[in-house]
Amino acid sequence: MKESLLYTKSMNFAIRCVNFYKYLKDEKNEYILSKQLLRSGTSIGANIRESRFAQSPADFESKLSIALKEAEETQYWIELLYHSKLISETEYKSIHTDAGEMVALLLSSLKTYKKQQ
Secondary structure: OOOHHHHEEEHHHHHHHHHHHHOOOOOOOOOOHHHHHHHHHHHHHHHHHHHHHOOOOHHHHHHHHHHHHHHHHHHHHHHHHOOOOOOOHHHHHHHHHHHHHHHHHHHHHHHHHHHOO
């Protein structure tokens, strides 16, 4: 169930990042930071997806760890966009909360997985 929740949440978050990227590019003419956000935000789900067919337990853990690092990086870009005054406080709180949820889910999944090993 946790893997399914991770997959669903990460896919929804990736879609949100794609749409946020489009908004930043089209409405704010912001190309650099928004592209970084797009890359890290969509990489979370890609690594979770790869973990489903990991070649070994170590590979599985590695993919989830990479997804966690990408989620943390995504939070960084969101914070930078906000502190650079490129996004509003409302936009910041909304997407930053979602990114934080991804971090929490991945931390929980990794902790559970390590206990089982």
